[in-house]
Amino acid sequence: MLVDNLFIASLAATWLILFYHVILTIGGYRHFVKTLTSVEPDLELSEYPMVTVLIPAHNEEMVIGRTVDAMARLIYPQDRLEIIVVNDCSTDRTGKILAEKCAKYPQLKVVTLAPPLGAKGKSNALNNGLKASKGDYIVVYDADNTPERRAVLYLVHAILQDEKLGAVVGKFRTRNKEASLLTRFINVETLSFQWLLQAGRCHFFGITTIPGTNFIIRRSLLDSMGGWNVNALTEDTELTIRIYDSGYRIFWLPHAVTWEQEPETLRVWLKQRTRWAQGNMWIIGQYLFKLFTLRDLRISADIIYFTFTYFVFFVAIIVSDLIFILGILGLTQLTVSGPFNIIWLLAYALFIVETYISLSLERGEGNGKNLALTALMYFTYSQLWIILVFRASYLLLKRKLQKDSGFHWYKTERSAL
Known part of the structure; x- marks a missing residue:
């Protein structure tokens, strides 16, 4: 009876997420339909506010030159745009490359941090860059990003349309998606995340999560909130919560596109995604018992969704997998009857359909190759999430027991691609 009840509960949790x-x-x-024609290709603004592009960098010699070149090509009045790279305690050629770029681009400014001021993570680097900036609006890019030329223009246009928009988030694409099977899976995952979770939540609930790159935020709002939280591993998600709690909203704009480099090896991917999972769990721990004190109940509901995903859904997956394995070994047997094989096949089919529809909203991605990848990733790439949650839980507990302050750089290793 206990096994039957656990199985039914896990099945219900899985289908709740699917629905x-x-x-x-x-x-x-x-x-997608709403934003398809919402911005004219030859967009011009009646006013061009001062904008600062902030790029935190730590040992980024592989990519920083190309990133700065891309920023210099942005279509925006040069006298209204400043580019600040925060070179945080780099020990490679990052500083030398930036010095060469400064001689080439007058709008480029480098803020160099050294211990004890530096080496305290991305949030600390961004806060120091903010202090040196002049912009009324702040745009953030990671050090491996190459935004399309109109990306910042689109972001500025969108945030000027509504004074209650605290931030506007653009779309990111995978530049090295053909590098390996892993990067092809990541390409499917990131597009699905953006067109499903970002666009879907934005449309129905007015909720968008800042992804850490390719977004614009009001300087006045950042100042009022005290900048980025240096204790948060996922400073972007934590900033999202505080923006909504300040009475502002965030909008997802697919027109503003940046291209970024994704991990090409499982080792680098595991390190990156474990940090993300740790950060999201930390946020759950910080805000779960403050749900009814938050100003915007929509963000409270989103925290509940995160909690359900990382705990209830995770346990449901583990339970169902264990029951399946124990059943094969003959150690347990379900007594409840029902068309469970059909229900499982329907869940698998629904996963494929949901993912493929989101891919189809991106030009050139709704093809047979990606359909096959989606079918394959359910049994391979998606199952790695279980390992991630276990690993993140262990490291988060270890960090807490050791009273780790969290003042570290957790950066993704780059390749020369």
Whole structure:
């Protein structure tokens, strides 16, 4: 009886997530239609506010030159745009490359940090860059990003349309998606995340999560919130919560596109995604018991969704997998009857359909190759999430027991691609 009840509970939790994603898929499509013609290609602004592009960098010699070149090509009045790279305690050629770029681009400024001021992570680097900036609006890019030329222009245009928009988030694409099977999976994952979770939540609930790159935020709002939280591993998600709690909203704008480099090896990917999982768990721990004190109940509901995903859904997956394995070994047997094989096949099919629809909203991605990848990733790439949650839980507990302050750089290793 206990095994039957656990199995039914895990099945219910899994289908609850699937149905929610069905709703988000519909919302993603409607957001796509809504934004399809919302911005004219030859966009011009009646006013061009001062904008600062902030780029935190730590040992980024592989990519920083190309990133700065891309920023210098942005279509925006040069006298209204400053580019600040925060060179945080780099020990490679990052500083030398930036010095060469400064001689070439007068709008480029380098803020160099050294211990004890530096080497305290991305949030600390961004806060120091903010202090040196002049912009009324701050745009953040990671050090491996190459935004399309109109990306910042689109972001500025969007945030000027509504004074209650605290931030606007653009779209990111995988530059090295053909490098390996892993990067192809990541390309599918990131596009699905953006067109399903970002676009769907934005359309139906007015909720968008800052992804850490390719977004614009009001300087006045950042100042009022005290900048970025240096204790948060996922400073972007934590900033999202505080923006909504300040009475502002965030919008997801697919027109503003940047291209970024994704991990090409499983080792680098595991390190990056474990940090993300740790950060999200930390946020759950910080805000779960403050849900009804938050100003915007929509963000409270989103925290509940995160909690459900990382704990309830995670346990449901583990339970169902264990029951399946124990059943094969003959150590347990379900007594409850039902068309469970059909239900499982329907869940698998629904996963493929949801993911493929989100891919189809991106030009050139709704093809047979990606359909096959989606079918394969359910049994391979997606299952790695279980390892991630276990690993993140262990490291987060270890960090807490050791009273780790969190003042570290957790950067993704780059390649020369």
